[in-house]
Amino acid sequence: MKVKFAKNYGFCFGVKRAIKIAEENQNSSTLGPLIHNPKEIERLNKNYNVLITNTLNDVNKDNSVIIRTHGIPKDDLKILKSKTTQIIDATCPFVKKLQQISEEMSKDGYDIVIFGDENHPEVKGVESYAENSIVILSVNELKTHKFRDKVAVVSQTTRKIEEFLKIVNYLIENYKEVRVFNTICNATLENQEAARVLSSEVDIMLVIGGKNSSNTKQLLDICKKNSESYLVEGSEDLNQEWFKSKEVCGVTAGASTPNWIIENIVEKIKQY
Amino acid sequence: MKVKFAKNYGFCFGVKRAIKIAEENQNSSTLGPLIHNPKEIERLNKNYNVLITNTLNDVNKDNSVIIRTHGIPKDDLKILKSKTTQIIDATCPFVKKLQQISEEMSKDGYDIVIFGDENHPEVKGVESYAENSIVILSVNELKTHKFRDKVAVVSQTTRKIEEFLKIVNYLIENYKEVRVFNTICNATLENQEAARVLSSEVDIMLVIGGKNSSNTKQLLDICKKNSESYLVEGSEDLNQEWFKSKEVCGVTAGASTPNWIIENIVEKIKQY
Numbered sequence: 034m035k036v037k038f039a040k041n042y043g044f045c046f047g048v049k050r051a052i053k054i055a056e057e058n059q060n061s062s063t064l065g066p067l068i069h070n071p072k073e074i075e076r077l078n079k080n081y082n083v084l085i086t087n088t089l090n091d092v093n094k095d096n097s098v099i100i101r102t103h104g105i106p107k108d109d110l111k112i113l114k115s116k117t118t119q120i121i122d123a124t125c126p127f128v129k130k131l132q133q134i135s136e137e138m139s140k141d142g143y144d145i146v147i148f149g150d151e152n153h154p155e156v157k158g159v160e161s162y163a164e165n166s167i168v169i170l171s172v173n174e175l176k177t178h179k180f181r182d183k184v185a186v187v188s189q190t191t192r193k194i195e196e197f198l199k200i201v202n203y204l205i206e207n208y209k210e211v212r213v214f215n216t217i218c219n220a221t222l223e224n225q226e227a228a229r230v231l232s233s234e235v236d237i238m239l240v241i242g243g244k245n246s247s248n249t250k251q252l253l254d255i256c257k258k259n260s261e262s263y264l265v266e267g268s269e270d271l272n273q274e275w276f277k278s279k280e281v282c283g284v285t286a287g288a289s290t291p292n293w294i295i296e297n298i299v300e301k302i303k304q305y
Numbered sequence: 306m307k308v309k310f311a312k313n314y315g316f317c318f319g320v321k322r323a324i325k326i327a328e329e330n331q332n333s334s335t336l337g338p339l340i341h342n343p344k345e346i347e348r349l350n351k352n353y354n355v356l357i358t359n360t361l362n363d364v365n366k367d368n369s370v371i372i373r374t375h376g377i378p379k380d381d382l383k384i385l386k387s388k389t390t391q392i393i394d395a396t397c398p399f400v401k402k403l404q405q406i407s408e409e410m411s412k413d414g415y416d417i418v419i420f421g422d423e424n425h426p427e428v429k430g431v432e433s434y435a436e437n438s439i440v441i442l443s444v445n446e447l448k449t450h451k452f453r454d455k456v457a458v459v460s461q462t463t464r465k466i467e468e469f470l471k472i473v474n475y476l477i478e479n480y481k482e483v484r485v486f487n488t489i490c491n492a493t494l495e496n497q498e499a500a501r502v503l504s505s506e507v508d509i510m511l512v513i514g515g516k517n518s519s520n521t522k523q524l525l526d527i528c529k530k531n532s533e534s535y536l537v538e539g540s541e542d543l544n545q546e547w548f549k550s551k552e553v554c555g556v557t558a559g560a561s562t563p564n565w566i567i568e569n570i571v572e573k574i575k576q577y
Binding site: 194197198201202205206208209210211212213214215 | 482
């Protein structure tokens with residue numbers, strides 16, 4: 034099997050930064066998974082004894098706690114601060130910026146539309162900074178909602194720009210002022226664009242990343258439009274059947290997928 | 306010939322208001338044409354002795370001057386004030402709002418994109434309030450331009466929303482913050498939507514209005530997509546040939562077209 038890589042794929046700035054922080058803080062724990070990649074989390078645990086604390090109840094003053102790349106809700110941060118002074122913030126700076134924008138827009142009297150998945154930790158964090166906000170994934174959800182005159186719109190950092198624009202266009206057609214913050218991060222945009230191009234040039238696409246990773250799932254959606262595509266977390270997910278009578282396999286990876294996982298998988302498919 | 310009217314057409318709030326102002330100020334003069342409808346201007350001149358002053362040079366302290374619906378540039382207003390104290394402002398309140406937004410966004414440090422025709426008096430007025438601004442009619446004109454991080458976008462009140470959204474979408478894809486003011490006026494939007502619907506139901510469309518009227522020309526563009534369409538200023542522009550083997554004629558009119566002109570024309574085509 035011949036393998037072609039996307040022009041841009043894998044680790045983004047925020048994830049690289051968070052992993053470095055975790056590696057530098059052995060024996061600490063993260064509040065929820067640091068990034069959405071179980072295998073990398075396992076590696077940090079094995080090599081650096083970085084644990085996961087699942088709830089705030091489990092935190093005490095002796096704990097050194099790392100805040101995950103996705104950030105945490107405002108109130109959780111308050112509770113965390115009351116429990117321990119050893120807090121290390123690995124929130125992605127782009128997510129932090131998104132939280133700040135939401136807070137500022139609330140202060141300035143805007144109603145806020147957050148384009149994203151309400152169950153995703155990043156979105157829960159952002160929402161906590163946005164008063165008078167609504168979290169939506171489609172235009173239809175806006176139609177039953179009546180905002181005041183001024184609306185601000187932000188996006189979860191890992192969504193698709195086309196979908197974001199649909200939301201924005203509906204708002205512009207219906208409200209006098211729409212203040213649009215394109216908070217989709219550049220790494221996301223670049224990985225998506227590269228996946229779009231590559232998936233139309235190959236026989237099969239592998240999207241490597243965590244099954245709980247938002248940006249990885251978006252990449253899969255994009256690739257599926259152009260070719261047979263599969264999301265794999267590790268080489269154990271591979272199925273040799275997929276590759277029958279195929280010549281070229283395209284490879285991309287989510288922003289939280291480390292190179293060592295990609296290399297393992299590519300090694301294996303090259304042998305097919 | 307059977308005649309069908311668009312659900313919304315003709316006089317908008319700003320034009321109605323300006324004509325009332327002119328009628329109440331006999332013997333005054335307007336700086337440039339009050340509205341873009343030569344026949345209505347002629348009526349105001351004949352019945353109320355409202356004249357047109359073409360340049361600021363012609364104004365002196367004895368003149369009572371009406372500012373046209375489209376507004377005038379900031380510097381012209383300053384000169385006008387230095388020449389006469391008798392100034393009556395018939396600027397459409399929606400255009401005034403657009404000037405104010407441009408001024409505020411300049412103060413707040415935004416680069417400003419004005420979607421409109423740079424030669425149109427409304428746009429010239431708005432532009433004078435917008436520092437660091439660019440006037441454009443198409444996305445392509447934006448591509449050679451590099452803005453700072455924060456961009457504000459406004460539209461000439463009489464443009465088409467679809468075109469405005471194209472401009473806005475390009476900006477959102479390329480800049481971090483885009484503050485969008487949908488300054489296309491409701492009358493424009495309603496007249497356009499009604500013209501779109503009616504033109505697809507009839508054999509021929511008449512768009513009645515001034516040949517120098519921006520919103521009238523937009524209506525013509527819309528109708529042409531669905532049926533044979535003509536712009537007529539008065540009944541003398543009609544050509545009986547157009548109506549041969551047609552059954553239903555749709556009628557719409559620009560925001561500066563008075564009813565008496567529409568009635569004259571409709572009277573004539575009913576006889577075909």
